[in-house]
Amino acid sequence: AQSVTQLGSHVSVSEGALVLLRCNYSSSVPPYLFWYVQYPNQGLQLLLKYTSAATLVKGINGFEAEFKKSETSFHLTKPSAHMSDAAEYFCAVTITGTASKLTFGTGTRLQVTL
Amino acid sequence: DAGVTQSPTHLIKTRGQQVTLRCSPKSGHDTVSWYQQALGQGPQFIFQYYEEEERQRGNFPDRFSGHQFPNYSSELNVNALLLGDSALYLCASSFSGSTEAFFGQGTRLTVV
Numbered sequence: 001a002q003s004v005t006q007l008g009s010h011v012s013v014s015e016g017a018l019v020l021l022r023c024n025y026s027s028s029v030p031p032y033l034f035w036y037v038q039y040p041n042q043g044l045q046l047l048l049k050y051t052s053a054a055t056l057v058k059g060i061n062g063f064e065a066e067f068k069k070s071e072t073s074f075h076l077t078k079p080s081a082h083m084s085d086a087a088e089y090f091c092a093v094t095i096t097g098t099a100s101k102l103t104f105g106t107g108t109r110l111q112v113t114l
Numbered sequence: 115d116a117g118v119t120q121s122p123t124h125l126i127k128t129r130g131q132q133v134t135l136r137c138s139p140k141s142g143h144d145t146v147s148w149y150q151q152a153l154g155q156g157p158q159f160i161f162q163y164y165e166e167e168e169r170q171r172g173n174f175p176d177r178f179s180g181h182q183f184p185n186y187s188s189e190l191n192v193n194a195l196l197l198g199d200s201a202l203y204l205c206a207s208s209f210s211g212s213t214e215a216f217f218g219q220g221t222r223l224t225v226v
Binding site: 032036041042043044045046049051090092100101102103104105106107 | 118145147149154155156157158159162169170172204206208213214215216217218219220
């Protein structure tokens with residue numbers, strides 16, 4: 001079975017600082033990996049996805065993630081944090097290559113301070 | 115495009131009761147998945163419907179059942195509610211074969 005582990009349930013950064021949210025995966029077959037963002041009282045919005053094409057994936061709102069097979073990682077980064085980035089971020093994995101049975105991590109709450 | 119819509123947005127039920135949650139998928143989507151998100155946790159996959167049949171199921175008891183209609187909309191039914199069923203229930207729709215799922219705003223179920 002596949003799984004993801006998000007290191008750090010809470011991350012706090014200053015506005016303008018680098019954002020780094022960590023995600024490690026476990027899968028016996030090549031995985032498909034996703035990052036979603038959830039704002040308070042909202043559903044999930046897809047930030048970016050890795051589907052075995054380019055290992056560096058660019059998403060919306062200036063976020064990007066790099067798939068590193070040797071480290072089984074798919075960390076999410078943004079060069080400069082904005083107050084509007086404060087939200088809950090979820091890493092997810094599936095092995096089917098389709099939008100089916102996503103397995104989510106426990107989430108990382110990003111706080112952005114002035 | 116209305117996106118994925120779920121109803122109701124909030125619901126309070128008593129232990130032992132039954133509840134039905136509804137989901138209308140994004141236009142053009144034919145696949146609906148349901149997830150349960152407990153407070154402070156990531157979403158957990160309940161099941162997925164395609165062509166009016168349950169295609170995949172997660173580790174949830176038979177108290178959780180669903181249905182998909184010919185117009186691709188879907189219902190999630192939960193019988194004999196427990197306090198532990200209190201959660202945000204998310205519906206996600208996709209086009210079969212696509213890698214991207216679109217989520218609704220969710221239904222917040224509180225069992226008292």
